[in-house]
Ligand SMILES: Nc1ncnc2c1ncn2[C@@H]1O[C@H](COP(=O)(O)OP(=O)(O)OP(=O)(O)O)[C@@H](O)[C@H]1O
């Protein structure tokens with residue numbers, strides 16, 4: 001059984017069918033690219049998978065369960081987390097707090113323990129802080145732990161968003177143009193980090209990237225969409241040679 005499977009998934013906004021006949025399968029631990037020109041429907045796919053949009057057609061199976069109609073927070077609990085094309089952080093909180101918040105839904109202590117600051121609370125708080133620090137280290141951001149999120153350089157804000165998405169312990173991580181706005185060196189390092197994360201956490205990753213050459217370097221498999229429809233899937237080598245893909249990118 002695939003970790004994620006969509007069946008004839010689609011959504012229309014008024015008269016516009018933004019995504020249609022969308023059928024994909026993602027296995028555990030797979031690193032898959034989702035590419036396509038501007039406005040092709042990539043972010044809309046993420047919004048469907050995470051319960052932000054309710055599809056007008058089709059089904060989404062995660063671990064065999066149809067998750068259509070589930071609320072975004074329920075989908076996070078089931079194991080799908082994401083980052084956003086337009087960064088969303090708690091801007092006035094520290095870097096460390098941003099990551100710690102994402103751990104909190106896993107906390108075991110009771111509300112009473114939280115209110116009365118019992119031992120169990122402090123123990124768990126400490127554990128969370130340590131885990132959050134470990135995640136920040138992976139992104140080489142431990143020195144920025146007490147910086148206010150809004151004061152981070154842009155590239156680091158993007159990395160913080162990924163760290164936070166990982167803190168919620170996903171089985172599938174969705175990354176929406178994580179390298180947008182980064183310089184070529186930062187981008188290269190980020191792609192290596194994404195590959196490393198997949199190996200270390202043994203999770204599946206679906207990566208949206210506008211630049212084809214970037215995903216080609218790290219993904220095992222690539223899905224290409226244009227005008228809301230899948231026009232090709234295959235290995236980077238197959239995609240590079242695909243005439244429909246070349247056409248879509250050159251605007252023929
Ligand atoms: N909430 C919405 N209401 C109406 N139309 C929408 C909505 N969300 C997306 N669309 C439309 O769906 C289409 C696909 O948009 P989407 O943002 O998914 O594209 P994308 O592939 O992520 O593009 P980009 O590379 O620019 O990020 C566009 O025509 C967009 O205007």
Ligand SMILES: [Mg+2]
Nearest residue numbers: 042043044085
């Ligand atoms: Mg988008």
